[in-house]
Amino acid sequence: MSASKTVHAALPIAHPAGQLPRDLEIRWNARLLTTAGLTHYKREIPDDPYAPPIYTARVELSSKVLDCFSKLERTLCHELCHVAAWLVNQTAKPPHGPVFRAWAGKAMALYSHLDITTCHAYEIFYPFRWQCSNGTCLQEYGRHSNSIDVKKKVCGACRSPLVFLGKFKPDGTPAKQRRPSRFAEFVKENAAAIKAQLPAGTPHKEVMQRVATMYSAAKQRQQQALAGSGSQATAATTISLLND
Structure with a gap:
């Protein structure tokens, strides 16, 4: 969050008290997969009937979409314009109407390198990719995780089978695949059989x-077997030396 706080401190958008509140909540949200940022508004009515409503806001930024500082800076400034429109003008609708555009104009006057538009038009990087196997379609699909099961899912355009292309780096080159851990391999090979031995409905x-208990037991047996074979080899070497 240090990067977003840095940008927040560098954006003194006008506010009745001088600038936006220093305690404005700004947080990352890993669940924002298709949008770069969101501003949440809140209006509270105090118990005192003569007290004015209390307006607050918080900003959420996508840790998936905002993969570089320039996107972060532009998106955060966009969201802070929404915050200013709400806290100063008590206006949330239309979301990108005259009030929002007025604040965006003030921000761009201060920061000429920023282009604050009414939407976050970023190309989203997806490390995991699939492609339609139909040579006349070849539609590609991307995800942030290896979440498409090609045995269950097909191409949304032509209904043909999908082919997993692999995991890629931001520069487009294939990412080096790490070998699964021994425990992961054990789970893959034995989890289904172990589950079948347990009563139906056993919690995951x-x-x-x-599975973990059986893996530990199997690992211990393997270590004992290796230790035993090592002892036998040592004994055989000792006998050989005595015979010499």
């Missing part, structure tokens, strides 16, 4: 606990 947590 208990299944994984049983």
Whole structure:
């Protein structure tokens, strides 16, 4: 969050008190997959009937979409214009109407390198990619995780099977795939069989606990076998030396 706080401190958009509140909540949200940022508005009515309503706001930024500082700077400034429109003018609708555009104009006058538009038109980088197997379609699909099961999903355009292309770096080159851990391989090979041995409806947590227990036992047996073979080899070497 240090980067967003840095930009926030560098954006003294006009406010009755001098600038936006220093305690404005700005947080990352990993669940924002298709939008760069959101501003949430809140209006509270005090218990005192003569007290004015209390207007507050908070900003959420996508940790998936905002993968460089320039996107972060532009998006945060965009969202702070929404915040200013709400806190100063008590206006949220239309979201990109005259009030928003007025604040955007003030911000761009201060920061000429920023172009604050009414939407976040960024090309989103997806490290995991799939492609339609139909040579006349070749539609590509991207995700932030390896979440498309090609056995269950097909191309949305032509209904043909999908092919997993792999994981890629931001520069487009294939990412080096790490070998799964021994435990991950053990889970893949044995989890289904272990689950079948347990009563129907056994919670996943208990299944994984049983898998972990069996993995530890198998690992211990393997270590004992290796230790035993090492002892036998040492004994054989000793006998050979005595015979010499």
